[in-house]
Amino acid sequence: MALVLRYVDKLGLVKERFISLVHVKDTTNLSLKHAIVEVFARNNLSLTKVRGQGYDGASNMSVYLGITNNLSQSLQRKDQDIVNAMDMVKATKQELQAYRLNEFDSLLKEVTYFCEENEIEVVDMDDQYVDPKYRRKKTGITNRHYYEFENFKMVLDMQIQELGNRYKVTTELLMCMGSLSPDGNFSAFNEDKMLRLAEMYPNDFSYEQRESLKHELCI
Structure with missing residues (x-):
């Protein structure tokens, strides 16, 4: 490799x-x-x-058991529909969040199995964590707390935040624009998304125009 x-x-x-x-x-x-x-x-x-x-x-x-890999492969497809891609970004964030909340034990089981198979010493998760830089100083936390919260969940939080920061505005904009798609006889049309699209461009739509649009859509 x-x-x-x-x-x-x-x-x-x-x-x-x-x-x-x-x-x-x-x-x-x-x-x-x-x-x-x-x-x-x-x-x-x-x-x-x-x-x-x-x-x-x-x-x-992909470190996260094929979750981000599926998104990566989909976004690289030249024929990928943009709105569908943004849906996949949202779904990937939800999967990562679910993985963060529920899958530490399964990951720990895999790591333990790998260590045992390769004759690597397995750390007792209930023992007190020892900082290698300050071995004589008590940390007051267990090995499990350190690996679960300060490594596993922290890295996933960073990944989720990165996806949010990178696609936040783009996702909302494209999802709103997607409501204008003529496919399926405008089946994707959504009144709330149309209103939100107008709010995203206050310099192009006056207050009166936005209120008029609200009125027309409500009718």
């Missing part, structure tokens, strides 16, 4: 650097993730600062 890092330098220029070539015994999620974590650790890089990933030919490279 080849790893290439894409980043923005201090001048705002996008750059790519090949950082490692790693041998992996298979292309399962856990094996690939374990290899990536090791490379990041060797290069003093933090996964918490990663804002996305790209891959070629390995659909299970």
Whole structure:
């Protein structure tokens, strides 16, 4: 597996650097993730600062059990309907949120199995977490709390927020514009979305025009 890092330098220029070539015994999620974590650790890089990933030919490279991969593949289709794509963004955020709330135990089970199969010491989730930088200082939290809330859920929160920030305005705009689609004899027409579209452009629609539009739509 080849790893290439894409980043923005201090001048705002996008750059790519090949950082490692790693041998992996298979292309399962856990094996690939374990290899990536090791490379990041060797290069003093933090996964918490990663804002996305790209891959070629390995659909299970997606860290979140195929959720973001489906969205990524769909958005790359040249024949993808824009409004449908925005629906998929919304659905993906909902799936990530559900994964965040309900799937830590299943992930923990997979990781534990991987560790046992590879003779890696398994951390007791009930033990007190020890900060490797301050080993003598008590943290007051368990290993489970650290890995579930300060890693698992924090990374998913960042992913959900990133999707929200990147597509928030675009999604709403396209969904509103979608109500003007003539397909199916204007079956997608929606009065609320028409009103919202007018509100998004206050400089193009005066207060009187918006009130008139409300009146006409209500009729």
